[in-house]
Amino acid sequence: MPRPIHAVIHQPAIANNLEVVRRHAPGSRVWAVIKANAYGHGIRRVFAGLRGTDGFGLLDLNEAVQLRDLGWQGPILLLEGFFQPQDVPLLEQYRLTTAVHCDEQLRMLEIARPKGPLAIQLKLNTGMNRLGFQPSQYRAAWERARAMPCVGSIVHMTHFSDADSPRGIAHQIEAFDTATANLPGEASLSNSAAVLWHPEAHRAWVRPGVILYGASPTGREADVAGVGLQPAMSLHSELIAVQDLQPGDTVGYGSMFTADRPMRIGVVACGYADGYPRHATGWGEHRAPVLVDGVRTELVGRVSMDMLCVDLGPCPKARIGSSVTLWGQGLPIDDVAQASGTVGYELMCALAPRVPTTVATITAPDSASPLLA
Ligand SMILES: *Cc1c(COP(=O)(O)O)cnc(C)c1O
Numbered sequence: 235m236p237r238p239i240h241a242v243i244h245q246p247a248i249a250n251n252l253e254v255v256r257r258h259a260p261g262s263r264v265w266a267v268i269k270a271n272a273y274g275h276g277i278r279r280v281f282a283g284l285r286g287t288d289g290f291g292l293l294d295l296n297e298a299v300q301l302r303d304l305g306w307q308g309p310i311l312l313l314e315g316f317f318q319p320q321d322v323p324l325l326e327q328y329r330l331t332t333a334v335h336c337d338e339q340l341r342m343l344e345i346a347r348p349k350g351p352l353a354i355q356l357k358l359n360t361g362m363n364r365l366g367f368q369p370s371q372y373r374a375a376w377e378r379a380r381a382m383p384c385v386g387s388i389v390h391m392t393h394f395s396d397a398d399s400p401r402g403i404a405h406q407i408e409a410f411d412t413a414t415a416n417l418p419g420e421a422s423l424s425n426s427a428a429v430l431w432h433p434e435a436h437r438a439w440v441r442p443g444v445i446l447y448g449a450s451p452t453g454r455e456a457d458v459a460g461v462g463l464q465p466a467m468s469l470h471s472e473l474i475a476v477q478d479l480q481p482g483d484t485v486g487y488g489s490m491f492t493a494d495r496p497m498r499i500g501v502v503a504c505g506y507a508d509g510y511p512r513h514a515t516g517w518g519e520h521r522a523p524v525l526v527d528g529v530r531t532e533l534v535g536r537v538s539m540d541m542l543c544v545d546l547g548p549c550p551k552a553r554i555g556s557s558v559t560l561w562g563q564g565l566p567i568d569d570v571a572q573a574s575g576t577v578g579y580e581l582m583c584a585l586a587p588r589v590p591t592t593v594a595t596i597t598a599p600d601s602a603s604p605l606l607a
Pocket residue numbers: 267269313393424425426427441442443444445451
């Protein structure tokens with residue numbers, strides 16, 4: 235008998251979230267970002283929900299190959315480009331669009347001389363300072379790429395550091411528009427936060443990731459209230475034990491929690507080896523929320539490898555076998571993330587392979603189909 239923990243990936247929610255992107259950026263084509271195995275959801279599991287996209291953005295060649303195996307014929311963008319000269323022929327074999335962010339990549343193209351035409355997205359560093367050519371070097375990089383017979387279309391690309399925070403993006407847009415002025419070609423700038431909050435940055439292509447999965451770019455659920463996003467992943471388990479505590483009794487490793495009154499606590503089959511954040515440990519002012527039989531309560535004591543404990547005060551009828559939602563519908567993943575000092579992105583990406591996962595399919599939203607690997 236398997237442990238009761240399981241995750242569900244909701245394809246209709248993902249399709250809904252893509253529609254939210256379309257409503258916000260009606261004039262732009264969409265690169266649906268599915269790096270990190272679709273932010274932990276599984277490329278094969280999310281694919282049907284994202285069929286309506288214009289292209290997919292990802293990092294690993296094997297993810298691109300998976301997409302082609304699924305039958306996707308449209309554009310695929312390698313967001314970091316390629317890493318070695320041997321990768322260049324694969325760009326043609328799998329018809330991949332590639333980011334080009336440094337002279338070394340231009341050099342690899344010059345040496346490999348693929349037949350082409352290759353679609354490239356030339357990356358401009360407008361202040362993020364991770365990838366991209368400095369504005370002063372951008373025109374020369376563009377001219378060098380333009381001169382290569384193997385290069386077809388060149389899209390101008392940059393990435394924002396503060397589309398979800400007070401500093402904003404005006405300084406980066408200005409740097410982008412200055413560096414690309416008088417160069418032909420489309421532009422691709424916006425991550426999820428810019429899709430939601432910076433229409434001036436939408437341009438020809440947008441590159442949303444996290445909102446397709448229903449979480450907030452800021453890590454705060456309140457910031458996307460009313461936007462219409464739906465959670466794409468839910469994580470469920472059950473109570474496997476109940477304990478009655480007396481005042482002074484402690485819970486779990488390190489005795490991090492001490493009961494100050496008679497309490498009932500429930501033990502949930504879910505721990506950090508399932509991907510639940512150990513930092514959500516129930517102490518301090520932020521205790522991670524949990525639903526038990528649909529009632530919101532919170533963690534007590536340290537999260538251990540395979541179990542965590544919850545206060546059953548708000549749910550007096552709970553018993554062994556009661557259903558537990560760790561995140562998903564009714565309990566935003568961002569709320570759990572916030573109590574753990576992180577963002578929803580990190581939790582969804584960390585869902586452990588040992589958690590059995592089913593898919594609520596597009597055609598029958600209420601039924602969960604068997605595991606898609
Ligand atoms: C990950 C990534 C995105 C998507 O970011 P979100 O914040 O998840 O929308 C967009 N562009 C690039 C280059 C990325 O690496």
